[in-house]
Amino acid sequence: MFVTVFALIIINKAGGLIYNRTFHEGGLNKISTNDYLVLAGTFHGVHAITARLNPLHPPTNRTSTTSSTAAAAAGAGGAPGTHLTRPDPPSGLEVLETENFRMQCVTTLTGIKFLLFTDTTQANVDLAIRRVYDMYSDYVMKNPFYQLEMPVRCDMFDRKLASYIREINNR
């Protein structure tokens, strides 16, 4: 099992790039920070579109069912805001595969996107990205000097992340 993690990108809920780091040289092309910012914005838009393209559940249907169930719940004396059947939350792009790399995207409930670029042999990327999210909550969100939605500059996060990714890449 040789998973090589090439890079990590974190995008905030407005589509701005807040963290970007390359771990493995030669995996991805070197592009400028400006290009990374453009890439983050583009991906944010594409992610929103892919959530809408779902061929199975029509978006108009979903709003009508939620309103009708809400009305039914209110009519039956239920607490307002409780839904009997909750439709599947819309889900945007999760895995992108190309000839040279594979990108896994996890969107947190707060709307932050973690993009992990690995090589094409896939194994346990879910686990790795979960771990990165854990580290983000531990070392970035708990940092009292970190301002929300702003670029991540936390030494502790950098160090822990580097040692975790090194562990994966040297396995």
Next chain:
Amino acid sequence: MVVYSFYIFDRHTECIYAKTWLPQSSSASDNNNGPTTTTTGGTLRIASADDAKLIFGTVFSLRNMVRKLGGDDDAFVSFRTAHYKLHYYETASSLRLVMLTDTATLSMRNVLHQIYINLWVEYVVKNPLSPVEHKGGAGVKNELFELGLDQFIRGLM
């Protein structure tokens, strides 16, 4: 394996062919969606012209993104969300074939390549009555191509 829809875009970024298939297996589980679903539409969203535009926009942006990161020879193969998977194949003449399937499907790159070789080249390119540019889908919607494609996709499902 379920194929939801299939699109062809020409080198002028125009959608020259679009076709959707109704899923049979998932209809029972999704029928409790409310009274708004019509019998003709089934559970599949009625594909509009906007859908093709959105799909092309997505595919085009992702292709450029992938080229920027992976180098000019890199090609975007597929992406997956929680609900569907989109497969992409681009020929040397910038003809783009896109297919939407369920998430469990493995890579359909070779299938799209087969459609290009065995159906597109045979029935559209070699058709002497077909125009060179397929404006508005002219020359693509011929009987042999439609029939061959439908049979091929139904054979996969």
